[in-house]
Amino acid sequence: MMIIMHPGAPKAQVEAVIAEIENQKLSSHLIEGVEQTIIGAVGDGHYVAKEIFEALPGVLSVQRISQPYKLASRQFHEQDSIFELDGFSVGSTEIPIIAGPCSVESRAQILEIAQAVKEGGANALRGGIFKPRTSPYAFQGLGEEGLEYMVEARDRTGLPIVVEVMAVSQIKMMEKYVDVFQLGARNMQNFNLLRAIGETRTPVLFKRGMSATIEEMLMASEYIISGGNTRVMLCERGIRTFETATRNTTDINAIPVLKKLTHLPVIIDPSHSTGDSAYVSAVAKAGIAAGADGIIVEVHQNPAHAISDGRQSLTPEAFAKMVKQVKAVAEAVDRCLVSPLTIRED
Ligand code: PEP
Ligand code: MN
Numbered sequence: 001m002m003i004i005m006h007p008g009a010p011k012a013q014v015e016a017v018i019a020e021i022e023n024q025k026l027s028s029h030l031i032e033g034v035e036q037t038i039i040g041a042v043g044d045g046h047y048v049a050k051e052i053f054e055a056l057p058g059v060l061s062v063q064r065i066s067q068p069y070k071l072a073s074r075q076f077h078e079q080d081s082i083f084e085l086d087g088f089s090v091g092s093t094e095i096p097i098i099a100g101p102c103s104v105e106s107r108a109q110i111l112e113i114a115q116a117v118k119e120g121g122a123n124a125l126r127g128g129i130f131k132p133r134t135s136p137y138a139f140q141g142l143g144e145e146g147l148e149y150m151v152e153a154r155d156r157t158g159l160p161i162v163v164e165v166m167a168v169s170q171i172k173m174m175e176k177y178v179d180v181f182q183l184g185a186r187n188m189q190n191f192n193l194l195r196a197i198g199e200t201r202t203p204v205l206f207k208r209g210m211s212a213t214i215e216e217m218l219m220a221s222e223y224i225i226s227g228g229n230t231r232v233m234l235c236e237r238g239i240r241t242f243e244t245a246t247r248n249t250t251d252i253n254a255i256p257v258l259k260k261l262t263h264l265p266v267i268i269d270p271s272h273s274t275g276d277s278a279y280v281s282a283v284a285k286a287g288i289a290a291g292a293d294g295i296i297v298e299v300h301q302n303p304a305h306a307i308s309d310g311r312q313s314l315t316p317e318a319f320a321k322m323v324k325q326v327k328a329v330a331e332a333v334d335r336c337l338v339s340p341l342t343i344r345e346d
Contacts, residue, residue: 001026001045002076003053005037006060013058014039020056024048027226029071042070042226067261069218071225072232077263083203083231086160086179088123088338090203090233091265091293095330096338098162098180098205098267098296099319100126102309103139104146113301114153116316121323123338124180125150125159126296130166131308132186139307144173151177162205162296168196175200185210185237185272188220198227205267205296207235210248214257221264233265234258235296236287238273247275247312250283255290265293271312277303280314281322285329295326 003017014030014037021028021041026048029040041053050062067073082091090096099122104110114125129146131139142149150161160179165171166187174181180203187193188209197204204224208217221232236255238248250273258266268287270280284295300306300313314322327337 001041001048001050001053002063002065003039003041004060004063005039005058007035009037009058013056017053017056017059020053024052031077040065040071040076067218068215069222069262071230072218072221072262072264074261074263079263081230081263081265083265085124085203087158090267093335094338095288095292095326095335096123096294097121097323097326098124098126098294099299100162101128101300101306102271102298102313103128103131103307104142104149105307106142107149107152109301110146110149110153111156113299113316114157114159116301117299117319118157118159120299120316120320121337122159122299122319124162125153125157126162126182126298127153128164128182128308130164130170132164132166132184133308147174147177154179165193165197168193171196171200175202178202180205183207183224188212188217191220191223194220194223195227198224198229200229201231202229203231204229204233205235206232207237207269208239208251208254210238210240212239214254214261218258218262221262233267233294234262235267235269236273236292237269238275246273246279248273250274250286252283252286252290255287255292259291266291267294267296268292269296271296271298271309271314275312277312277314277318280312281318281325284322284326288326288329288335289333291333297322 018028026041026043031038088096099117104127131141162180164182182205185207241249270283298313299319303310303313
């Protein structure tokens with residue numbers, strides 16, 4: 001339910017509404033706009049009569065949210081959500097680019113590629129330290145040591161870091177250092193992990209499960225947002241279909257559909273979507289043309305020798321070329337790349 005207050009309703013009236021929401025065993029979520037305050041009442045509230053809230057002083061109207069996801073829905077928050085990261089915003093007109101290797105492989109590797117992606121136009125650095133590998137015998141990531149190298153790469157380049165968290169037990173160690181948690185496709189419905197991430201205040205890059213519907217994705221993101229961690233960006237990273245020519249099938253439709261259903265920013269991952277560096281640039285451009293708010297892409301200095309996902313990794317040169325083309329596509333749809341003026345220079 002959304003309780004819309006009269007413009008200028010005093011604080012005491014807002015507090016009385018919140019008290020009633022809690023009295024009804026629902027959770028309250030306050031959105032204070034410039035002109036209007038809206039309070040979300042979320043939980044199993046179908047049995048709670050609207051009239052209880054309509055009768056309270058200062059309440060203009062009460063609306064039920066018909067979507068099964070509440071806080072993520074556009075019904076709840078009509079405007080696009082925009083949030084600031086270090087040096088850029090997500091969800092505004094500018095299109096941030098997150099780039100880096102699939103895995104942090106060594107100190108030298110990550111320091112070199114961090115500098116290369118920065119020069120190619122990246123606004124943030126990605127790099128996995130815990131890797132969700134299909135085989136338990138494959139490289140599982142450098143763990144905490146890898147995080148130290150990511151932090152050093154951030155210190156040297158000024159690029160904020162995006163790192164996948166795979167387990168509740170890793171959160172405490174990671175949250176002090178990581179600018180954005182990546183929630184991987186395989187964990188999209190790991191509800192314990194989602195709730196634990198919801199308890200943090202670290203922004204999240206939330207990947208679609210490889211067989212998840214858009215509705216399941218939004219419902220899962222709600223686990224994080226309902227914990228109070230509202231800075232969630234959704235990521236289309238390809239889904240499983242009957243097609244075998246590419247690793248996954250990019251659900252390009254998901255981008256405008258998500259933009260309609262939710263106020264959360266939407267990011268395209270052309271690397272896992274295709275699994276092949278030959279198609280990455282095309283799908284990155286398609287994603288931006290379709291309305292995505294950002295890109296996360298894998299780049300490696302020597303893709304043929306990458307420990308994971310080399311086949312889909314761009315070289316730094318191919319990455320820089322992709323960024324130039326993405327810029328043109330972004331401008332064609334009234335967007336832009338992050339202005340170099342806002343990129344931190346330390
Ligand atoms: C990754 O980003 O390297 C990754 C494992 O992605 P996904 O969870 O989308 O498969
Ligand atoms: Mn990968």
